[in-house]
Amino acid sequence: MVKINPVPSTSPRRTICFDRNRLQLEDIAAVADGSARAVLSSDPAFRAAIARGPAFLDRLLQEEGVIYGVTTGYGDSCTVPVPAELVAELPHQLYTYHGCGLGAFLTPAQTRAVMATRLASLCKGFSGVSVALLEQIVGLLDAGILPLIPSEGSVGASGDLTPLSYLAAVLCGEREAWCNGEHVAAGEALVAAGMAPLRLRPKEALAIMNGTAVMTGLAVLAYGSAEYLGQLTTRITAMASIALDGNADHFDEVLFSVKPHPGMQRIAARIRGDLPRAERARNGNRVQDRYSIRCAPHVIGVLEDSLPFFRQLIDNELNSANDNPIIDADGEHVLHGGHFYGGHIALAMDTLKNTVANLADLMDRQIALLVDARYNNGLPPNLSGATGPRIAINHGLKALQISCSAWTAEALKLTMPASAFSRSTECHNQDKVSMGTIAARDCLRVIELTEQVGAALLIAVQQAVRLRCELDPKLALSAAVAAMMASLAADVAPVEEDRRLDLDLHLLLTRIRGKAWRLYV
Structure with a gap:
């Protein structure tokens, strides 16, 4: 029973x-x-x-x-x-x-x-x-x-x-x-x-x-997860810039005032606020950092600027009568139409999954820089925390970077718009269809994969910022980044000796999906 x-x-x-x-x-x-x-x-x-x-x-x-x-x-x-x-x-x-x-x-x-x-x-x-x-x-x-x-x-x-x-x-x-x-x-x-x-x-x-309840219900969940991922990627980018000894001038307020996309400007301001004051006052070791750092506000900003549009589409669909026929009891009409067509959700989900997959691609490029001793500006190869003779047998985050590449490739593969694959069905009565539900499912999968990349980057940037602070003891982290480091340290120990990381990844995924960190107001 x-x-x-x-x-x-x-x-x-x-x-x-x-x-x-x-x-x-x-x-x-x-x-x-x-x-x-x-x-x-x-x-x-x-x-x-x-x-x-x-x-x-x-x-x-x-x-x-x-x-x-x-x-x-x-x-x-x-x-x-x-x-x-x-x-x-x-x-x-x-x-x-x-x-x-x-x-x-x-x-x-x-x-x-x-x-x-x-x-x-x-x-x-x-x-x-x-x-x-x-x-x-x-x-x-x-x-x-x-x-x-x-x-x-x-x-x-x-x-x-x-x-x-x-x-x-x-x-x-x-x-x-x-x-x-x-x-x-x-x-x-x-x-x-x-x-x-x-x-x-x-x-x-x-x-x-x-x-359209299935596609719309899934779209509601996708929207909330994507919005949080945009904020998480912003914080990760700031930490990556710190770890790479980056040039803070890339996020300068005057610089972004001349390209007036408001979402992009907000992302730059958030990164700027996360950087140490000392770093903001210097030019850095390079005139220009690589695109995955320098252009991060532009990449994340596409999502940030698109979110109000996505919200409008999903919100209107949520608040609609969308079956057929529509029954107008007060006017005593039975109105036959096509409100079941999910084109607006299809557009929102096909576009949202593209912007989110670009976050995965951005973070994948960032971890590639962090683990590569040719580009990480003095950090150990693969961000290994090993010392002495054990350096020879430890490989740090080498495999984690490979996994990020796999997850990112799968996310990018799913960005093909589902709405482009309309089929004629049901004896050619439903001869033009939206594929909105497939788009929503694809979007959720892209989000899932991007969250996995984000979990990996949290391990990487925590390790990298810690190692950078050891190289530069005078480096004073901003309050927000210091709090993030403390929170991560409570969940994930430094990688001083090679160990399995899947348990750490699962825990961090739980944190991400539960929106555990209040990142930006």
């Missing part, structure tokens, strides 16, 4: 109210990471507005109106009428035949993001769903019953049909779910939570499945 351990109602977690008002990306991210609870608004006006949708559809059915996906088949089958006595069975058929997803399951956090995103869209009141359906989604989130959603099978137009069919099925007590970290039968989980399987009304399966 499945045992449910729902979060108690007295939990101190903050609540996110779902109604017709706009939500922020951070609201969905908080539900996803478990730091906030989703609650459905109890406002009578909101609930009445939701209820008008199915009531309007019921009137149309009584008048024998033709409603796509309610009294007709789906997609290219829209010309096939459904007999009145079978209309009630049609929602079950829709989520059943779409049960053909493959690939790795979405993680619990990703699944919560998807569920919260779909809930946000349905709460707009233009999907013809009942309040009971919205309450069932909130109930699943509260009970920790999360559909097992395969990540592959959506072309990102006509919605994320196949992956979202797994949400529809679990709402009805079918298929499987995550529960207390295990895979369980959804029906058993509902019983254990004291919930009854939902019987979907006409249009409700289509409303759940025919939208």
Whole structure:
């Protein structure tokens, strides 16, 4: 028997109210990471507005109106009428035949993001769903019953049909779910939570499945991770510049005033603030450092300047009704369109993954400089901390640099835009599709790989700055970098003798993904 351990109602977690008002990306991210609870608004006006949708559809059915996906088949089958006595069975058929997803399951956090995103869209009141359906989604989130959603099978137009069919099925007590970290039968989980399987009304399966919730939920998570990676790469760059005895003039305020990209200027200012005051007052040993240091604000700045645009695209998609048809109960219209098309998310994810992969490439070049005695300005080869005769058998961070190269190459390989691979599907009804969900999955993988590069660079710059301070005892680190060094030292010991580094990398990845360091205000 499945045992449910729902979060108690007295939990101190903050609540996110779902109604017709706009939500922020951070609201969905908080539900996803478990730091906030989703609650459905109890406002009578909101609930009445939701209820008008199915009531309007019921009137149309009584008048024998033709409603796509309610009294007709789906997609290219829209010309096939459904007999009145079978209309009630049609929602079950829709989520059943779409049960053909493959690939790795979405993680619990990703699944919560998807569920919260779909809930946000349905709460707009233009999907013809009942309040009971919205309450069932909130109930699943509260009970920790999360559909097992395969990540592959959506072309990102006509919605994320196949992956979202797994949400529809679990709402009805079918298929499987995550529960207390295990895979369980959804029906058993509902019983254990004291919930009854939902019987979907006409249009409700289509409303759940025919939208952009998977790609948008994943995009919300990708945005937050990418934003943090930009800040982390900035701090790493400052530490790399210190370790390489770099020329601080490359980040001069007057220099950046003449190229007025505000994000790039912010990155330069952050690096400038991280550098030791003594270093800022001198010219350095070289007139010009290599591009991975000198041009770092320009590389990271592309991401920084693009983030507001990405946020706008994701935010608007999150706060949209994006299924088909749109049910305008107040105006008594059934409006057929293509709001399920995920082109805006596809653009955001295809572009975001490119800017993030460039962070991986930047850091990969930086570690290559740090470990190479020809370019690291007096640091030991491979940043080895060995001394005496043992120098001969120690190889420091040589292999770590190779791994960085591998992770970076894979990230760069994934920058091919998924949206360029539109396919004609479903009897040429879906003949132009967005591939937004594939773009979002690619973006998350690029982020994952870039986080791995970032974890490696944290080991490298910690080691390199420590070695530079030994060479130059008068070097006074800025407060921010000194605090970062202390935090890293609590997790990762200096590499004085060769040792396995994978355990250190896993710990640092946990820190990165948990946004453990408050880097810049």
